[in-house]
Amino acid sequence: MGFLLGLLLLGHLAVVASGHPILEAPESVTGIWKGNINIPCTYGPLKGYTQILVKWLVQRGSDPVTIFLRDSSGDHIQQAKYRGRLSVNHDILGDVSFQLNTLEMDDRNHYTCEVTWQTPNGNQVVRDKIIDLRVQKVSVSKPTVMTGSGYGFTVPQGMRISLQCQAQGSPPISYVWYKEQTNNQEPTKIANLSTLLFKPALVADSGYYFCTAKGRVGSEQRSNIVKFVVKDSSKLLETKSEAPTTMQSPMEVNSSWGWTTEVDDYLGETSAGPGKGLPIFAIILIISLCCMVVFTIAYIMLCRKTSQQENVYEVASVHARETNDSGETMRVDILASGSSSEKPASWTLSNDYSDEPCLD
DSSP, X not given: OHHHHHHHHHHHHHHHHTTOOOEEOOSEEEEETTSOEEEOOEEOOOTTOEEEEEXXXXXXXXXXXXXEEXXXXXXXXXXXXXXXXXXXXXXXXXXXXXXXXXXXXXGOEEEEEEEEEEOTTSOEEEEEEEEEEEEEOOOOOOOEEEESSTTTTEEETTOOEEEEEEOOSSSOOEEEEEEOOSTTOOOEXXXXXXXXXXXXXXXXXXXXXXXXXXXXXXXXXXXXXXXEEEEOHHHHHHHHHHHHHHHTTTEEEEXXXXXXXXXXXXXXXXXXXXXXTSOHHHHHHHHHHHHHHHHHHHHHHHHHXXXXXXXXXXXXXXXXXXXXXXXXXXXXXXXXXXXXXXXXXXXSSSSOOOSSOOOO
């Protein structure tokens, strides 16, 4: 007996090892009445195996009935009850999951996923899985309140924002929004929608809000109270503009040089000090620039003084040359006047030059 069991096990392993595709699906799934459900059914594609037929069947009495068929001609829904509610995935190879929308209580049943492949040698292999679909009525859960933006529940005036009420349960679910009142008055009903929209939000919209949710099954559920705050944007700007003035009230700033004037509350006098409030590197830079300006001015003055001295020397030299020339002229005139009676034609200058050639 044990030997036979071992052979059966080996035969099963041989079939698995031979490479036939294997369907994978859960034994049962549970859907919510009036909701949607996805029944998984998948297999791992194998080389040489071609999917040629997909069927979904539902148990009716003792025999299964085909409600969906996919072949070479396309998809076909066989039962009028499922038209418009049923679809089978075709985007991913190996995924033939079953989608059923708007569940009714009589949709509870056993569903069969059946796939047929053609093997590399031309034969056909059929595999199937049976899934038990359960449908139940679920009462609505406690709703939660969320905002439709990343600002939370405190927003600036003029912003478009929404408060969203969300709950789980058998649809349809009806929602009501309320706003709390002061002086222990009853809350005011303001909307019958899941989303409360402010377009735009005003300061008057600030307050405490909550929502309720009611499904087909169970009692009405109420959310926690949330505090919704709308801030006046003009006051925010005034606050921001006044903050620097308050901090700088003890001093006045000269924007051109960065000097500060401190106020003496007791004597009523002011004392100015250069560089207060400036970084050290800025002070060093200003000092360096001042030194460069002083050295440049001194260099220019020195150059101008030197050029003036040279001009004076040149003028003195020219004046001396002119004086020497005038002296020579006077001497020539005196000599010419003294000897004009004796040799008027031979004396012109007092020198020993002769016009006759020199004979060696």
